[in-house]
Each structure stands twice: as structure tokens, then as C-alpha cells.
Amino acid sequence: MRFELKVLIGFLVTLSLVIVLGIYSYENNKNQLEASHWVNHTNEVLYRSEQLLYTLTSLEAAQRGYSLTGKTDFLIPYATEQDSVASQISYLFLLTADNPRQHERVTKLHALIRQKLLFNAQVITLRKTDVQQSIALISSLKGKYLMDVVKKTFTEFISEEKTLLEQRTLENQKQTAKFNLLFIATLSITMLILLILFYTIYINLRARKKVEKELRGAMADVQDLYDNAPCGYHSLSSDGTVLEINHTLLKWLGYMREEIIGRKKIHELLSLDSIAIFQHHFPLFQQQGFIYNVEFNFLRKDGTPLPVILNSSAILDEQGKFIKSRSTTFDYTEQKLAKDKINTLNQELEAFTYTVSHDLRSPLRSITGYTQILQEDFSRQLEGEGKRLIEVIIKSTRRMGQLIDDLLSFSQLGRKELLHNDIDMNLLVKQLVRELSEQARKHSLEINLHPLHPCHGDYKMIRQVWNNLLSNALKYSEKRENIRLEIASYIEEGETCYYVKDNGAGFDMQFVHKLFGVFQRLHRINEFEGTGVGLAIVKRIVTRHAGRVWAEGKLNEGAIFYFSIPNQL
Amino acid sequence: MMNHAVEILLVEDNPDDAELAIRALRKSNLANHLLHLYDGEEALEYLFNEKNSKPKIVLLDLKMPKIDGIEVLRQLKTNERTRTIPVVMLTSSKEDRDIIETYQLGVNAYIVKPVDFEQFGKAVTQLGMFWLVLNQTPQ
Numbered sequence A: 001m002r003f004e005l006k007v008l009i010g011f012l013v014t015l016s017l018v019i020v021l022g023i024y025s026y027e028n029n030k031n032q033l034e035a036s037h038w039v040n041h042t043n044e045v046l047y048r049s050e051q052l053l054y055t056l057t058s059l060e061a062a063q064r065g066y067s068l069t070g071k072t073d074f075l076i077p078y079a080t081e082q083d084s085v086a087s088q089i090s091y092l093f094l095l096t097a098d099n100p101r102q103h104e105r106v107t108k109l110h111a112l113i114r115q116k117l118l119f120n121a122q123v124i125t126l127r128k129t130d131v132q133q134s135i136a137l138i139s140s141l142k143g144k145y146l147m148d149v150v151k152k153t154f155t156e157f158i159s160e161e162k163t164l165l166e167q168r169t170l171e172n173q174k175q176t177a178k179f180n181l182l183f184i185a186t187l188s189i190t191m192l193i194l195l196i197l198f199y200t201i202y203i204n205l206r207a208r209k210k211v212e213k214e215l216r217g218a219m220a221d222v223q224d225l226y227d228n229a230p231c232g233y234h235s236l237s238s239d240g241t242v243l244e245i246n247h248t249l250l251k252w253l254g255y256m257r258e259e260i261i262g263r264k265k266i267h268e269l270l271s272l273d274s275i276a277i278f279q280h281h282f283p284l285f286q287q288q289g290f291i292y293n294v295e296f297n298f299l300r301k302d303g304t305p306l307p308v309i310l311n312s313s314a315i316l317d318e319q320g321k322f323i324k325s326r327s328t329t330f331d332y333t334e335q336k337l338a339k340d341k342i343n344t345l346n347q348e349l350e351a352f353t354y355t356v357s358h359d360l361r362s363p364l365r366s367i368t369g370y371t372q373i374l375q376e377d378f379s380r381q382l383e384g385e386g387k388r389l390i391e392v393i394i395k396s397t398r399r400m401g402q403l404i405d406d407l408l409s410f411s412q413l414g415r416k417e418l419l420h421n422d423i424d425m426n427l428l429v430k431q432l433v434r435e436l437s438e439q440a441r442k443h444s445l446e447i448n449l450h451p452l453h454p455c456h457g458d459y460k461m462i463r464q465v466w467n468n469l470l471s472n473a474l475k476y477s478e479k480r481e482n483i484r485l486e487i488a489s490y491i492e493e494g495e496t497c498y499y500v501k502d503n504g505a506g507f508d509m510q511f512v513h514k515l516f517g518v519f520q521r522l523h524r525i526n527e528f529e530g531t532g533v534g535l536a537i538v539k540r541i542v543t544r545h546a547g548r549v550w551a552e553g554k555l556n557e558g559a560i561f562y563f564s565i566p567n568q569l
Numbered sequence B: 001m002m003n004h005a006v007e008i009l010l011v012e013d014n015p016d017d018a019e020l021a022i023r024a025l026r027k028s029n030l031a032n033h034l035l036h037l038y039d040g041e042e043a044l045e046y047l048f049n050e051k052n053s054k055p056k057i058v059l060l061d062l063k064m065p066k067i068d069g070i071e072v073l074r075q076l077k078t079n080e081r082t083r084t085i086p087v088v089m090l091t092s093s094k095e096d097r098d099i100i101e102t103y104q105l106g107v108n109a110y111i112v113k114p115v116d117f118e119q120f121g122k123a124v125t126q127l128g129m130f131w132l133v134l135n136q137t138p139q
Helices: A003-069 A072-095 A100-129 A131-139 A142-228 A247-253 A272-288 A333-377 A384-413 A425-439 A459-475 A509-514 A534-544 B015-027 B040-048 B069-078 B098-104 B117-134
Strands: A232-236 A242-245 A290-299 A305-316 A322-331 A421-423 A444-449 A455-457 A482-492 A495-502 A548-554 A558-566 B008-011 B034-037 B057-061 B087-091 B109-112
Touching (some): A003 A100, A003 A131, A232 A247, A305 A333, A333 A384, A384 A534, A425 A482, A455 A558, A459 A482, A459 A495, A534 A548, A534 A558, B015 B117, B034 B040, B057 B069, B057 B117, B087 B098
Parallel strands (some): A444 A482, B008 B057, B057 B087
Antiparallel strands (some): A305 A322, A421 A455, A495 A558
16 A cells, blocks of 8 residues: 555544544533432432421421420411421422422422321410320321321432432442543554654654655766766756756856856857757747757857757756757867868868879870871781780770770769659669669570568669669679579568569679679680679669668579668668 | 861871871862871961961870860860861860760860771761761851
């Protein structure tokens, strides 16, 4: 169970227990109050009944005193208390309304007391007029009996009330004991739950503190990596203000952190041409969320430029709004120097090949030209061997011219800008096949052209690849009676592969590594013509398209030449 | 030769190439009124001299010492008098970077000097025929 859920459940249980405890205490308190009310009530009844009995006793004493002595002083209680007897009885009557048995007793007492008081009144009245008669009335013991019955009834009444009192007090004590037990139990459970809850929270808090500490350590590590990485890091806000920057970039630029963060906008740190690039790319970047390999020139504090390669991704909030950039920069100084050097070397190479092509071709032209003059104008003076030698010279110079041309076009391939076209390979190959099969008309030619996948690349260059492969296939098959070519393509792991299969002279697989080298030939010149540049050109073009070339073959049985072009160039 | 109106002006510093070209033209009977000059400076001097008649065609080598073919072409095409003379550039290879520039300057044609002399002869002859016999230049 999740920690938060545990704590919530623990809290809810504790809360319910406290509420239950509160309600229970309230109820118990109410019951207790009621119980003590009944005890009070019983005490009141007892008190009232005893008071009534006392009043009656004192009236009895007054009547007896008067009867004995005839002194009216004894009759004072009659004046003061006789009237209160009625009200005392009716009060008692009211008090016992809840208990039918006692109520009945009070009714009975009421009747007895009235008889007794009437008897007393008779005795007192007789005593005033005739002492003997009154003595006789007293001696009839009627008064004594009446009084005995009254006392007995009172005793019963009081005893019942006392029993009630005992019962109620006992009940009350039981209730209190039960409440105390339940209260303590619930309280203990609540405390136990609270303890468990506290322990759980404490354990959790300790774990959190540990994680926090580890996290702080990890963050310090990350910060250290960020600051001392071998590349520059920085972040920009949407208006181009520098929000973060690492030590490495600061060191490169020669600034202090305080001089940059929140104070400088990025264009204050860029060269003029880079500001234009930034202003062009930054809005685009904020939309598309990333930018790769852009060249920028930072300006150091001392004003010297710092060429960098920049990659950046945008940090967005949950609504997709731009928060900041996170950019990585690499010092591009050395690469730039190397690149400039390569450019210089390339230019030198180009100048060299240009000169070679011009300067070598010129004497070559003279040799062919003059040899031809020799052949045309002086053939009569020449023997058969002399004519053959002239043929050899002409043929050799022609071949040298071809070699120079091929070398020149090969060297130019590497420098030519690559164009990006969507190429319909079917159309391209069909055209080429038509042109080439016209040249090979004298042979029986069977071409199996499967539908080809389209590709993305430089149209002219790819056409050159097909041209070289197809003319090679025809050239090396021309000694066959029936030339059979198969052209097809297939897709494999992010690249499209094309191949040309022929049934020609083939080659020995142990020389396969030589096939694509410049001026490498696997056949003697008098077997098949050629300068050995065709496949080297194929390789160079395909490599420039980030593709691969390879071949399979068997001597005298044919060859398959493959090339692949990546689907994403 | 100065007495006759010059029809073809060949500007070529390489004597072998010049000889072969002249020979090819001669075979087609086109070399009768031909003047061969050896560099750009001579060519400009000749062409800008008003005493000399305007040639019907100039065959201009691209690479020459002192003033090269491109500079000669530029000056010819910016001069009111010589602007209309057809100019054919002779180059050593069709890969020349300068070919594009010559077209921008208004060259009328160019031929690559083939290594094969036979082809070269043919090319020069056909060109000579076209510009001398068939083409009418504004006078």
C-alpha cells in the first residue's frame, strides 16, 4: 500500500475512534445524569416521607401531652403543622407517580393518616369537655392501632424506597465501571494507532531524508558534470536572455558567471553574421523544439571569435509553451581550421588536376596529330612493321587520353555539390537499358527488369552509377551467345538495395576487394577494354550518398553488383 | 597575307595545336585567308587596329600567356566595332570552369580539342564551314 494511503487510513480510523468516544461519553454522561437524578429523587422521597412521619409523630406527641395534662401548650403543633400534613401527602403523592406500588401505599397512608388525625381530633375535643370519656377513647387502643398501621406502612414505604436507592446506586456504579472500561480500551486502541501512525511517518520521513541526501549528492554530481563537461552548455529564455551557462563555456568566452546570467542576451555574445543566423533560427526553433549542428561564432570578451557547433532542444511546459532552451556547444576552432585546410587542399588538388588535364592532353594531341599525319601522308614510305608501330602509338595515346579524362571526372566527383532529387528508378533504368541495348544489338539480349523502388539522391550521379554498372554488365558479357541481365531492388534495414546480375565473365571472389579501386582491373586489357575507373566512380558516388557497394561473382559464370542508398539521406 | 581580307583569325600559343588546326582547315580549303597569332596581346592589337579588316571568325584558345582567351573575349564583346565578330573558344577539356564564364561573355561556340587528331580536324572543319560559308554575320 502506498504511504499516503496508509497515513490517510490511519488518520481516518483515529478520527472515527475519537468521534465514537465523544458520542459514547456524551451518551454516558446523559445516562449518568439521569441515574443521579433518580437517586436524588429517591432521596427526596425518603426525606419527604420521613418528614411526614416526623410531623405525624409530633402531632401524636402533642395529642398525648394534652390528653395527659390538659395543658393547651401541647396543642401548638396542631396550630402550626396539622395543615401542612395534607400538602406533604399530596407532594409525596406526586413524587411517587412513577411507581404504582409506592403510589398505592401513599394512597393507603393518606386514608390512614386522615383516620388517625380524625381520631386525634375526637380525643382532643373530648378531653376539653370530659376527661374520662377521652381516657376511655384512648384506652380503646384504636388510636394506637391506627398509629401502628401508619408506622408499619411507612416502614414498608421507606424500605422499598431504600431498596430502590440501593438498586439505582448499584446500577449507576455498574454503568460507570462499564463506561470506564470501554473508554480506556478505545483510548488505548486510539493511542496504539497513533503510535503506529507516528512510527510509519517517522520511518518514511527518515527514508525521505536519506533519499534527499542522496539526491543532493547526485545533483552535485550532475552540476559538476554540467559545469566541467568538455563542451559548453547554456540555456536561453524566450527573449534570448542567458539563464544558465556552464564553466566550460564561461572559460572559453572569458566572462565571469555574474556578468552573463540574467544580464546578457545571446546576441550580445555573437558575431554579426551569427546574430542574423540566430534571429532566423530562434523563432523556428521555439516552434519545432530542436535544432541540430548549426555553426555559430561567439564573441569572446576580448572580441576574438569562437566558432562553435550548436545543438539545442526546447524545454516546454505542460501546455507546450516554451520555457527555455538547452543548448550544447562544441568548440569548432580546430575543425574549422581543418575544414579550411581541406578546402585549400581540395582547391590545390583541383588546380592540379586541371593543369594535369590541360598540360598532359596538349602533348598527347601533338603525338596523335603528328602520328596521324605520318600515317596519312607518308604511309607509302613505311613498311608493314612501321605501319603497325604507328597503330600502336595511336592506340596507346588514345588510351592515355581516356585515362586522363576518367581520372579527371573521378577527381571531380568528390568536390561536386550533391543535389537532392526524388528519382524514379524505373524510368531512369528503362531509358538507360534502351540506349545500351541499341549498342548491343548484335547480341541476343534478354533483360529481366523488375519494378524498382524509387530513391532520393543526385539524379545525374545515380544515373552515372546505373550507366557504369549496366555497361560493365554488357561489356563483360559480350562474349556470350545469349546475354542475360537481371535488374531488381529490395528494401532492407533503412536502405534500398539495387543490383545488376549478368551471366558474363564473372570474377574470382578472392579479388573482390580490388574491384572498386581506382585503375584496378581483373581482366587483361586485350580481353576487355576499359581504364578501371568505372566501378571506382560507382563506389565514390554511392559512398557520397552514404550507401554501400558490394559484389558477388564466380569466374566465367557471371557477377552481381549491388549498391544501396539509405532511405533517409 | 595582309593584302587579303583575313577570314579566319586563329589565336593559339601552342604551335603544334595551331599547325594541326591549320592543316585540318587547309584540307577543307578554308585556310586561304587565315592569320595565326600567338597570344592575346597580338590578337587585341590586330583586332582593334581599324586599318585591319574584320575577320569572319576568331578561333580563340582559352589558355594563353600574357592575355588569356577570356580577357580577349571580354574586350572584343565590349567593343562596339568588334562585338559582332563570331568567336569560337578552343579548350583542352569540356570540364573547364571557364566555359560557363565564356558563355556569359557572349561566346558563339566552343570546341574541346580532342586528343584524337582526326576528330579535332573534323570539328574544326565543320566549325569553319558553318561560320564562313553558312552563317551571315551583320556587317
